[in-house]
Amino acid sequence: MASLNDDDIETPLNLDFHHPFTPYDVQLRFMRAVYDVLEVGNGQVGILESPTGTGKSLSLICGALTWLRNHKRGRYESTFEAIAEGMAGEPEWMIETALRRKREELTRRWEEREAVLAKIRAREREREDDGKQRAGKKRRLDEDDGIVRKGKGKGKRVLDDEEKEFLIGDWDSGEGDGRDGDPLSGLSRETRELLEKVGLGLPRKMDEDEGEVEDEIKIYYTSRTHSQLTQFISELRRPVFPPSLPSTLISKDNKESTETVKQLPLSSRQKLCINPSVSRLGSLSAINDRCTELQQSKSTQKCAFMPSADNLKMTHQFRDTVLATVPDIEDMYHVGKQLQVCPYYASRTAIPGAEVVTLPYPLLLQKSARDALGIKLKGNIVIIDEAHNIMDAVANVHAAEISLSDLRRARQMLGVYVKRFGKKLKGENRVTVAQVGRVIESLSEWLDTTMKVKGEQGIADPNLLLKARGADQINLYQLMRYIQESKLAYKVESYASHVEDDQQQQKRKSSASSPVLHSLVSFLTALTNLSNEGRVFYQKITGPPADIKLSYLLLSPTHAFSSIASSARAVILAGGTMSPFEDYKAHLFPNLAPEKITTLSCGHVIPSSNLCVWTLGSTRPVPATAGNAPDAFEFSFQKRSDKAMVRQLGLAILNICSIVPDGVVVFFPSYGYLDEVVAVWQCQVADETKSIWDRLVAKKALFRETKGGSSDEVLQSYTQAILSPDEENDTTKGKKGGGGALLLSVVGGKMSEGINFSDRLGRCVVIIGLPYPNINSPEWKARIEYIESSSLSRNRTLEPGEGEAAQAPDAQAIAAAKQAARDFYENACMRAVNQSIGRAIRHQNDYAAIVLVDRRFGTERIRGKMPGWIRGGMVEGSENKGLQGLMGALSGFFRGKKGV
Structure with a gap:
């Protein structure tokens, strides 16, 4: 791991980073370090520390965007060189003609795109100056477009029409259908095909004519909270950068000497949903399920805001407006509401043209979330700000917990649901719903026993959790997929709220943050992870009422982070207090050569x-x-x-x-x-x-x-x-x-x-x-044990050959492993x-x-x-x-x- 000094910086000292102010020396060092890491690429990692108050965010922006624009201009020049080399031996006039046509084509495409975006920016400025906001014309959505349920009341049976909303549709395991891991699998075939037609489907193999747009290198910037992302976007609006097109290609008629940064903020449906009947559900899991439920082919209540052939023009206008205006999440929401098109789905059309994509930690750190949003890290830049807590953030997005009270509630709600719809469930639906009940009962039985006999907290053996009721014979992967794709959690909880009186319903809304069956799926997902990566803990909760919960803790972020580290052109971890640096190398990039990691610790701007x-x-x-x-x-x-x-x-x-x-x-x-x-x-x-x-x-x-x-x-x-x-x-x-x-x-x-x-x-x-x-807590005991064992496996000096007995680690290796654990702890x-x-x-x-x-x-x-x-x-x-x-x-x- 190389520490960066001024003598090591390869960036030209006179490089203009387009900083909006006169930068401090520490800011120049920081921007040069960012530029160098991105320029080297090829999986390079930068761990950069600059104290709060030194303009770290602005330095990140100026260093990264200066490199990106320079890189784009360099790619244009490389295109011309490739044409000339490919036509070597041809008459000079033919080569010049081919080059001129290519230059004119690139110039025309760039100027047409910039002209469209310039018009949108002018329109936005007019609206701001005149105080006219067209979004007001669409406010009828707030009250009028909700789904009104009929016949709701205490003791009233749900009507037959409403049963269709809660009844699980025909479901087939569909083994071998190629849909595993498909984030759009909950949508109907018609909706999926429509999304693909308007460019909103899953990433697909690019045609030759769209390759240039899709291959644009992007900067994926992530931070811990939406407020920090909003602050970053505010800083992003400060500097002005030259065009990505070489100045020699810009026509004399085009007076623009700058190009607005094309930035796209991504978020969850919870932040972007403009359908009041869905957004009012509150919890992210309920919103996700209801959203996909409205896209099912049998649904009689289609979401009116879903991008479709009918609103394709509005979808494209959404894309252009977003790329023209450097919006934050609230701006995205208002643009979508104004244009009557879903910001969550329509934002995907803007990804190919974006230069900077901002998103919170969970959307970057979880591969399933990246796939759902169409994010491809291959060959792109990843910048993680406030990265001092990145290892904890990785652990948090993969954490899961469920309590005995959650399980009892889930079993009670499942019982109510089966009593009402059990006779209507057919085939695999009936069998799989029964399996869900057996898993719940097995976990409940283990927790109930542990509540009476064991200590206050400890490590649980995952092999014993599903020992009762034959739950250990159930295919958990198939069961989790069933719960997710059938929307069982949403249907069960929604039906349960219908059969309660108004008072009970209000209690449920105020006390439940997410459907308990989603918590069950998260916990089962954790159980299926590699056994050496995490541990399951139990902890008793003092009452009243007394309770006990199971928690999954990811002991190492290495495997979870590897898909990011191995895909990106470069990864930058930046923060105000990154010291000490050793843990990032040991636990995020353990297999990366030292020369691929650059570290920099800047001084403060204060005297x-x-x-x-x-x-x-x-x-x-x-x-x-x-x-x-x-x-x-x-x-x-x-x-x-x-x-x-x-x-x-x-x-x-x-x-x-x-x-x-x-x-x-x-x-x-x-x-x-x-x-x-x-x-x-x-x-x-x-x-x-x-x-x-x-x-x-x-x-x-x-x-x-x-x-x-x-x-x-x-x-x-x-x-x-x-x-x-x-x-x-x-x-x-x-x-x-x-x-x-x-x-x-x-x-x-x-x-x-x-x-x-x-x-x-x-x-x-x-x-x-x-x-x-x-250090005496079960969690830290497990962490220390894991670090010692993984350190021993890495530091083993002799690997036994075939048929040889494994060599016991020597005293030096054991001492090194214990020191590694002590260092991590300290x-x-x-x-x-x-x-x-x-x-x-x-x-x-x-x-x-x-x-x-x-x-x-x-x-x-x-x-x-x-x-x-x-x-x-x-x-x-x-x-x-x-x-x-x-x-x-x-x-x-x-x-x-x-x-x-």
Whole structure:
């Protein structure tokens, strides 16, 4: 894994990245690194770190789009060279004629396309200027187009016409029909054929005349949340890039010297559905099922917004509008509603012409989701932003859980359904529905037994979960496919809601996030994964009412991520705090040669005088040769309950609050430990007039994050305490210690990621201890065991030949495997610490102090896992200077900031 230095950067130093502002040096380094990784291609990986506040998103955009436009122009030139080489030996005039015709053809196609998009942009500007929004003309959809169910009421039997909506249609296993993995398999044959005619079907083999459009290299950009994607799209609108056509080909009549970036945001039906009768269902699984249900050939209620031959013109207008305007998800929704065409399906027509496709993590990380949207990564660029949590994100999209109460509810609803429709179910329908019931009963029986006899949590043997009722003899793959394609989950839950009274129906809507049979399918899918990739855990839930659940945890993201890493031309992982880097190589790209991975850790844009990082190792100064002080701060699991140390911590924070102006944010290792510390601080000892807690309250307004509480409310109150209305824009206020506010939060909690504590909101961030995960939990025991075993298999020096006994690993290999597990465990801790620290410094003129309270922060091993900009701000030897040294450093630091 190569670390990138300025000398290693191959990009020409005078390359114009079309940055809308004068870029900082760190931004130039970042953009050059992005450009180099994409230029090398061939499966290259870049792991790039640039602190929040350094314009990372804009640097990603400028580096990647500059490369993309240069690459496109280069492909045009290569086309001309290929023509000339193919006509070698022909008369010069013939070669020139062929080249001229090709140039004219490419120019004409580009200018016609740009002219169409320019007209759409002009129309959009007129609408904005005049305040006219045509979407208002279509508002009748909100109320009038829903599906009205007749005869609904307490105790009323569902009418025969309505039975067709809930009754499972004729279903055949269809083995060998080639439809496995087909994301459109739930649609009728007529709908599938129609989608293919209008270009909305599955990716198909391209004809020669469409190859050039389909082969355009794209950038697939993904981030964790839709709000982060919206912010990225806002940044994407800032820079202006030259055309993808070489300037020599642009006609003199065309005065355009720029070309708008063609960007397409993709999302789920839940965000894009404009059919009110479907979107009001709430849960994604219910919306997906109802959507495909309306496309079935037997459905009497076809969705009026589905792209078809009747609205083909509107579908194409949707495509052109999207490619012309750099929209976000809300814009896509409104364009679809205005044109009366489904944004979810119509967006597929825009994929071939898009340069940048933005999408949330789940749509990129799951192959089934990529297939459903027609996303092809082969030869394209993948940029993963906020990638510090990418391994957790991979695990989350493949996670599944189901509880005993879910299973009981599913069995009850299935019983109601079979009682009503059982006699109408024929053949394989009847057999397979019975199999679903047996699987539910087997899982329920295992959980019910475990609830009574075993511990609070542990690892479940997947071979025993389906041992009862003969469920282990059922083909799970066939069963899952049946539930998905027959829409059994949607039909059962929909029918159950019909036979309940209104009060019960409202309860169900408010308590159920998705049909429980979908949860069952997700869990069964997890059970069929490779056994060494994941584990199944059980955990009891304290009541009332008491419950127990099964959870599937993916132990390694390697296999799940391999389809992305092996397909893309290049993959870039970018984030504000990517350090430490080793885990990404070991667990995402374990088989990639070191020279194929480029790493870069950028410094911050702030001057060094704006950051003070101090390690508080003890209350009193400690000579370097004295070893650990008796009053050292060490918040290890064995020592952190020492009440004397906890009281000393409270006094240290009280001293910090006396000097630091405005906002102080303190991060604790866990909610449980925060509660423990607060209890000690609130206890008043005999020789004190006030408790530590009362003294903190007197010094600053005190706020505390609670597990399950509203972080928005706490953050709002904390902000108001610092920025009173008359002070909000006055940066000279609050320049002395005292006043302001103190926020007690948790590493890994809601305040530790995505929250902006810029300027006065975060003048000091205090980290209490190292927040190691609970290594005794079943999940972490399984992770450690998996990493050790996989490390041993990779590091085995001698593979036994045929007939030879497997050689036992030697002591060195065992030690290396245990070290790999320890590193992974420690890296998880330090990524969380780095994220919390990164909440404070948010822009070039910001300044803050970082106080690391634990002697272990003074070790080189721990410091080496921090980003370079944090290490650069560390005060040398601070871990031995005690609380008095910290007070002096903070006084000098903030004294120098008066009037800033």
